[in-house]
Amino acid sequence: MKKIMADQAPEPVGLYPHARQVGNLLFLSGVGPRTQGNQDIPGVTLGESGEVLEYCIQTQCRSVFNNVKAVLEASGCGWNDLVDVTVFLTNMEDDFDIYNQEYAKYFAENQPCRTTVEVNALPTPIAIELKCIAVMPEVS
Numbered sequence: 001m002k003k004i005m006a007d008q009a010p011e012p013v014g015l016y017p018h019a020r021q022v023g024n025l026l027f028l029s030g031v032g033p034r035t036q037g038n039q040d041i042p043g044v045t046l047g048e049s050g051e052v053l054e055y056c057i058q059t060q061c062r063s064v065f066n067n068v069k070a071v072l073e074a075s076g077c078g079w080n081d082l083v084d085v086t087v088f089l090t091n092m093e094d095d096f097d098i099y100n101q102e103y104a105k106y107f108a109e110n111q112p113c114r115t116t117v118e119v120n121a122l123p124t125p126i127a128i129e130l131k132c133i134a135v136m137p138e139v140s
Contacts, residue, residue, distance in 0.1 A: 006074030033063035092118035
């Protein structure tokens with residue numbers, strides 16, 4: 001088993017790698033929209049005590065997808081190697097349509113299996129997180 005940390009992805013919020021390769025499968029830890037190198041969350045405005053005042057799900061989606069791409073690339077994979085995506089949303093009713101539109105833009109060519117679930121909260125004040133599985137490309 002190979003542990004992978006991606007320099008271009010945000011630091012994990014706990015003791016876990018960005019991804020782990022087992023055989024020809026790559027398992028990504030949950031990836032959110034935070035920015036690499038700091039705690040900024042694109043599309044989120046926080047109040048003085050850390051509460052979410054407003055957020056843009058479209059901006060968060062784009063940031064999450066870019067972070068997933070960074071982990072994939074650091075692992076030797078690409079976007080088209082994704083085979084399964086689990087999406088966690090904190091507000092299915094308000095955010096699903098916009099998220100689904102953004103998802104369709106990024107996954108138009110590669111259409112991995114997908115599950116989308118609503119959760120009460122995520123570990124940081126984010127509205128979306130992805131958990132992905134990819135197949136490592138064959139080396140010739």
